[in-house]
Amino acid sequence: MENPSKVRRLREMDGEFTEEKFVECALFGNYTHELHAFLGFDNKDGTVVVLLFVRVKLYNECCLCCLNYYKSYYGYSKLVVWLICSSCGSLFLSITLRYRIEFGFLDCTCFVVFDNEAKQVLEKICVEILDPLLLDVDYTGGLLPISKVSLIIEGEEKGAMIKSKVRRIICYLNSNESVDNGEFEMLKNVITPTKRLFSKEGELAYDTNELTHTNLYTEQKMTYGQRSIFDEILNIVITDSGNFYFVYGHGRCGKSFIWNGLSSTIRSRRKIVLNVASSGIASLLLPGGKTAHSRFSIPITITDKSTCNIKHGSLKTELLIKTQKDLISVTSQHKTHQPFGGKVVILGGDFKQILPVILKESRHDIFSLAINSSHPWSFHKVLKLHTNMRLLMSSSD
């Protein structure tokens, strides 16, 4: 008898084909090459193809001889769940959910890809494989614990080109396909659901009830100074007046506390807030925060002629247009002369913490490159926080 552990046959038991069950995934390495070969496209090293997956349940097919083999080999205790197919009567060993590539390529979409998966297929972690300029570490979105590094990968333009030509592409793991054990494990591990982190819908999909609750709690706790800053900014957003602020305060004065309050209040009113920070670690402190480089596709090396690398028609563009529509009244022509076209932009920080780092420059040059020496600074309204909340709270304890 053939050793059943060598070859397993997979049988699709039931598919979940409703639209919401589609899972968007990134496909790496050999699978990408295989797919390109299948479609007759040139192979491109390091390509990541973004695909729609449909979730299906697949079971190991097993005949009675195999069942006896398993029983004698592993004993009953090791057997998982045995199932009998209601339509054909075959015996199945239940396995974990699998993902079948159903159809579709997407373009300009952000995905989380686990290092684990990339490493299994390509023996490198994502950042080693892909152009670091396209990557940005992002731990937000409630997907992963911080210990698991996730990377956002921009979908490739190529996806859009292929999209029009391909409707139904390829089915891995379709019924009756045989895979050997190594491949089985690899497929199982590599084809894992990934989740879109960034979309216009995502930015509008916050639970308003929960946000209102958070907001009430934060507002109640605000000090007089925090409250007046909060009210001023909120008023500008609500009245659609547009302004450019800098909230200045030493460490622990409650700047993040205000960002949290403002984000939840504005989002609970179904408006878009784009929270960005200059570093990945700082972005973790902001609700739904990302690095500015990632959010606005700012090039790493900036020259006088640099522009943000946001592609026309991408989700980012859509999101920015939507944000703009929310914040700027179309009738307010005078706003076109305001910084950022009259959008409400709030910067914040502590000058002692945010001095630029420039190697081998004099003290004077470093100061001259700080934000308060820049041209837009003259348009800022500076709001100040004075009380160190950490000290205040520990003294009240």
Ligand SMILES: Nc1ncnc2c1ncn2[C@@H]1O[C@H](COP(=O)(O)OP(=O)(O)OP(=O)(O)O)[C@@H](O)[C@H]1O
């Ligand atoms: N009104 C408040 N009531 C209770 N706790 C507060 C209040 N304001 C701030 N805090 C707490 O004080 C601590 C410091 O606040 P926060 O982190 O917002 O300061 P920060 O100005 O952003 O500091 P840093 O510049 O160092 O990042 C936090 O633990 C925060 O929860």
